[in-house]
Amino acid sequence: MMRKFFNVRGTSDFKPSETLFFQEINQQSRNICKKFGYEEISLPILEERELFSKGVGEVTDIVERQMFKIEGKDIVLRPEGTAQVIRYYLQNSLYKQNDFYKFFYLGPMFRGERPQKGRLRQFHHIGVEAIGSDSIYIDAEIICLCFEILDKIGVTEKELKINTLGCASDKEKFSVTLKQALIDRKDELCQDCEKRLEKNPLRVIDCKNKQCQKVVNSLNLEMDHLCPDCKNRFNDLMSLLKDMNIDYTYSPHLVRGLDYYTNTVFEITSNKLGSQDAIGAGGRYNNLMKSLGGPEIPATGFALGLERILLILSDIQRAKKLDCFVAVMDKENAKLGFSILRDIRNAGFSADFDYKNKSLKGQLRVAQKKGAKFVVILGEEEYKNNSLVLKNMENSTQEIIKYNELIEELKIRMKS
Ligand SMILES: [Zn+2]
Ligand SMILES: [Zn+2]
Missing domain, CATH: 3.30.930.10 (Bira Bifunctional Protein; Domain 2)
Known part of the structure; x- marks a missing residue:
């Protein structure tokens, strides 16, 4: 296997x-x-x-x-x-x-x-x-x-x-005082801290061991050494x-x-x-x-x-990731859709497309998943009139605009 x-x-x-x-x-x-x-x-x-x-x-x-x-x-x-x-x-x-x-x-x-x-x-x-x-x-x-x-x-x-x-000299002084305070209570400290007490007493203070913390908490560490x-x-x-x-x-x-x-x-x-x-x-x-x-x-x-x-x-809402998704009603429009996709990208917006022949509903679901702000929908009726549907995914409104005005319209809407 x-x-x-x-x-x-x-x-x-x-x-x-x-x-x-x-x-x-x-x-x-x-x-x-x-x-x-x-x-x-x-x-x-x-x-x-x-x-x-x-x-x-x-x-x-x-x-x-x-x-x-x-x-x-x-x-x-x-x-x-x-x-x-x-x-x-x-x-x-x-x-x-x-x-x-x-x-x-x-x-x-x-x-x-x-x-x-x-x-x-x-x-x-x-x-x-x-x-x-x-x-x-x-x-x-x-x-x-x-x-x-x-x-x-x-x-x-x-x-x-x-x-x-x-x-440095305050720190040294603090270290000596700390060592003196801890040396009598050595038995209460963990093995690591026994070693630390010799080499670097300050390290005892941030030991995660509960018993060590109890000892440390009982000490008064306020600014005397400064x-x-x-x-x-x-x-x-x-x-x-x-x-x-x-x-x-x-x-x-x-x-x-x-x-x-x-x-x-x-x-x-x-x-x-x-x-x-x-x-x-x-x-x-x-x-x-x-x-x-x-x-x-x-x-x-x-x-x-x-x-x-x-x-x-991790629980905070992530920013929208995609400016525009291009959806086509039927396969005959795919070529035009692909060309619109390139126009949108060339204008500097992020854009994506359906590469799996999904239904319009399926494509809208993909657009939603990708966090698209707008979806451009290319339908039979609009195609005949050189126009398309621009759907705002944030407020679910849509409008019909001329194909050759798409980029200008997108620019206006992206600004607001
Ligand atoms: Zn000092
Ligand atoms: Zn310890």
Whole structure:
């Protein structure tokens, strides 16, 4: 018996309607990023493993468990975009020009771990990185940009959580305090967290283990570790968010699982997603450049997960897909119908036709399924008078118009 093939677990096939929606989201995001002055870059899917162990951090889930390795090579399928964009920035010595760079990218990312709901092996990110400024305005700008994208594509119910880790020395101080607080309660933590406590105590905070969360929730993590400068920065950010009418929740337990974050961190969640509820996250990463062998240059950014957004929006009505469907009453008119089809396409509208000799009723059903806004019907009677029927599928009205006026009439109606 012939075997059957399936897509690899943790990957998804986008059917045409999903692909269309996916493209729409990409296009909307592109437009908004450009409006904010960000330039698009496209980087390879393959990168050196060490870029992420040095950049993202050795004791992080991404590097410890989730990298998609290429057998026998020190190469991985990229798990995220930030370290890669910084690699590009350093490789091209962009810092020498002492400029400020704003990049965005769209593309697939990969994880090697066992797939589960909301965690795919291949997924897509829209990411934004602003490199070369420590200004709090840029932190505020990327959150605003992120919200504008989500609003535009229809993610209305969302929650913004923000926190600050402070500068590198604040973070270090926090890490030491946290370790002291947790060391006596080591027995209550999971095995992973026992290890984390030694190497990277901050990671204990976002452990998903219930028992660990209970321990963490009993700690008071509020801003004691912050220096006055970092405290002011965070207050400034909160007031900027208020000015922009962006609601937020201050979440001292939000630390993000990656080593490179300092100061501002944020996460956007949707209650429609359950436990894997983040649709996007980001923050400031002023230390990443240095840990990748570059100079000390501040940067900030975020990434949105497209598959998770698609999950939320799956119940939202999709935009109409086709401008016009050409239906013919009998086969003798097919040749003329086919020629009208070409005229409509040449005028710049999307149009389709019946290739299966269906009845008029059958053709109208196809038109409906394809989401056609208009149907041009070519009937015997109208054919004799050089005219045709133009049916508006949205309000089910129809009218008879002259054949040679079709394109003009379509143009008028498409505008409104
Ligand atoms: Zn500080
Ligand atoms: Zn744990």
